[in-house]
Amino acid sequence: MANILIVDDEENIRIALRTILKKQGHKIIEAENGKVALRYLKTDHKDIHIMLLDLHMPEMGGLQLLEKVRTAFPDLLTVVITAYSTAENTMKAMSLGAYDYIVKPFDIAQVKTIVANAVEMSTLSEKAKQLPQPDQKQSSERIIGKSAAMQEVYKLVGKVSATTVPVLLQGESGTGKERIARAIHFNSTRSDQPLVNVNCGAIPENLLESELFGFEKGAFSGATATKPGKFEVAHNGTLFLDxxxxLSLGLQVKLLRALQEQEIERLGSTTPIKINVRVITATNRNLKDMVEYGQFRSDLYYRLNVVPIQIPALRERKEDIPELVHHLLESYATDFGYEKSYITPESLELLHKYHWPGNIRQLQNVLRRALIFSTGGVILPKHLTRSITDSLPKSKEESTFVLQQEFKEGDTIKSILQETEKAAMKWALAQTNGNKTHASELLQMSRKSFINKCKDYQLD
Structure with missing residues (x-):
């Protein structure tokens, strides 16, 4: 049971709430306005688990008290109870950290339910805070993970950092390829020189050439001054091409020439500029397949792919999830107004069971969203997205593909194989929540072939 502080200037309301909650076994403390409540909290706040708070009171209203409580006692759960329910009041109270909001005249059952939930929340919060937390007082730039898959990445990073050879980082979107590129640069002899990032997919093709190679004044409409390109800016340093x-085939030719000759020409100029740049590239696409389909030049592919490093997907390094979560929560706490943020074991278990199609970037977004809806910076299962909470292990029947096909006269081996393939593809799509890339990997099919067959079998 909990110690509950009731703050309301109406004695009848305090009596009603006291009567209801004492029957539930709670200990009740009362205050007739915000000033009295604040004085009590300053001396005995550790004894209070939940505060029931009216908004309109003399001397100090509820919103004023909420502002002070959020700063001084961020762990205190507050339930607002008021007759003056407006959209503005509701939004303001919730933005100040209120756990819930009850409108007068209130329903007794509703009060009991909300207080019971708040008590459970307070208990879980305390348990989460008592769990040992990894020491995260380290650089936010460090790479997180002690799994065997990441240890192999670290070894390769260490080896290539001592050289200037081109490195191709491969892996799904959101796996942290840019952070690995930064690690290579800052562990190299060029660490005191520029590291320049260019996202080739985020810049329109007609602008990307001038972005990479620069341009002279008057080279095109709008070129009112000479501008050096990213190759020049990265001189003696590292250029990371994400x-x-x-990259279009035309730009691939120009990039290849720049790498081979170690020189570039600005748009509108015929004067070559010598460059000394270490190039690191990254992609979530299969460049080898693109070469086969004529979408990527083979000579450029082999020029870039001197040392390939495969960055594992998050689902392939799930043992790193607890450390990643605690590191991210540590870095997000201040942004959300908390001295420290926490996660319950139940929530962490759900994160561990999830398959993470969006990798670390998705994990970051899930945690940020959860902190928005949390109280006191403690993430409970209900604060996670539905895709996470629905990720409990499936039954053996659901997770195993079993072919149940009846043969009939007129069937051919071709039609039987097609029906089998279609059934297997439907199963794989169900296992991966419709993600065709992951479904194709599950069946060890090429992504392009899987997508084409989805169209043939009308699985879209």
Whole structure:
């Protein structure tokens, strides 16, 4: 049971709430306005688990008290109870950290339910805060993960950092390829020189050439001054080209020449400029397949792919999830107004069971969203997205593909194989929540072939 502080200037309301909650076994403390409540909290706040708070009171109203409580006692759960329910009041109270909002005249059952939930929340919060937390007082730039898959990445990063050879970082979107590129640069002899990032997929093709190679004044309409390109800016340092698979064939030719000759020409100029740049590229696409389909030049592919490093997907390194979560929560706490943020074991277990199609970037977004809806910076299962909470292990029947097909006269081996393939593809799509890339990997099919067959079998 909990110690509950009731703050309301109406004695009848305090009596009603006291009567209801004492029957539930709670200990009740009362205050007739915000000033009295604040004095009590300053001396005995550790004894209070939940505060029931009216908004309109003399001397100090509820919203004023909420502002002070959020700063001084961020762990205190507050339930607002008021007769003056407006959209503005509701939004303001919730933005100040109120756990819930009850409108007078209130329903007794509703009060009991909300207080019971708040008590459970307070108990879980205390348990989460008592759990040992990893020491995260380290650079936010460090790479998180002690799994065997990441240890292999670290070894390769260490080896290539001592050289200037081109490195191709491969992996799904959101796996942290840019952070690995930064690690290579800052562990190299060029660490005191520029690291320049270019996202080839985020810049329109007609602008990307001038972005990479620069331009002279008057080279095109709008070129009112000479501008050096990213190659020049990265001279003696490192140029990181992300999403290199999005580069057009025309730009691939110019990039190849720049790498081979170690010189570039600005748009509108015929004067070559010598460059000394270490190039790191990254892609979430299969460049080898793109070469086969004529979408990527083979000579550029082999020029970039001197040392390939495969960054594992988050589902392939799930043992790193607890450390990643605690590191991210540590870095987000201040942004959300908390000295420290926490996650319950139940919530962490759900994160561990999830398959993470969006990898670390998705994990970051899930945690940020959860902190928005949390109280006191403690993430409970209900604060996670539905896709996470629905990720409990499936039954053996659901997670295993079993072919149940009846043969009939007129069937051919071709039609039987097609029906089998279609059934297997439907199963794989169900296992991966419709993600065709992951479904194709599950069946060890090429992504392009899987997508084409989805169209043939009308699985879209």
């Amino acid at each position: 999403e290199i698979g999005e």
